[in-house]
Amino acid sequence: MPKHPSKKARVSDAVSIVAHQLKNPISVLYGYLEVLLSEEIGKLNKKQKEYLTDALKNVEVISKIVKDLLDVSRIEEGKYEIKPRETDLVKICREVINNLSSWAKASNCEIVFKKPAKLPKVYVDSSKIYYVIENLISNAIMYKSSGPAQVVIELKRKGNKVLFSCKDNGIGIPKKDFKKVFSKFYRSEEAVVLNPSGTGLGLYISKAIIQLNGGEIWFERNKDKGMTFYFTLPIA
């Protein structure tokens, strides 16, 4: 008798197909907005530019959701590709911090980066680890408390692993939600208010990435305020 795919597999297939179908329309929107905003086919007034910039930001949000959904279905199908090579985590952290610095500054959030003078390289898929670090630091900035905030990123050696930590003094995660933090689509009530367009897929994907790269990921609530997320990765 032919084996029928499970309901979970069928849902995952459907999500994957829909996400793929959205890619062409996203590319079209990106392209048209890029041309309009470059003003190569006509000058825009201030309001037109503002609206088109907002439209572009929203297309970027849709694009990220589609990419995350495709990653989730690949993870669930066991088809998520990892290409490990010797990687410098200090370099990745610097790149992420640099890319997020203007947003952090505008959000009144200081990013502090601590690292030892020497740190061994790890053997991981660098682009995927970039995603995890970007996701953790973005969350720390996004879910900050009102007023000035600080995010402390730290790298250190721990035996034959490198330990990454991201400590914030933000809104934190309610204790009752601790078991759901790495679940698909999990979002705390306060997180939904602060960032309505989030999907709750970032930490789910991050956990899968860290595990597939031979590491562990976890978090704890700080004694004073906020959360600290940790992960380890094997030394090359």
Add this chain to the structure above:
Amino acid sequence: MVKKRRKPKILMMEDNIFLRKLYRDKLTREGFVFIEATNGIEGINKTLSEKPDLIILDLILPRKNGFDVLDDLRKDSRTKNIPVIVLSNLAQEIDIKEALARGAREYLVKTETRLEDVIKKIKKWLPK
């Protein structure tokens, strides 16, 4: 008298009408001659009749997919030297390796590549 330089001719094989329009307008503004095909068979025929200087190729195409188009172009002495830039939604390593192994010079993922970057790649690969 200085001979006027011929405009480079670009053939795009793409089944999405809006993407074709976007590239038709942009490449024409950039000074290229733009030719289009909506499926793989038409793309091969136009390659033979129009002799483009460069091809932009989607992979998921009706009638003949982009991988088979790459094979056909490589097998024919009239078309094997035309540079092909793949512009696809497929972003898996396996597809990228496959297309490059079948002769594509460049592989660009649609949602990750800005229009200006495609223009840069076209200029990079156009025969000098």
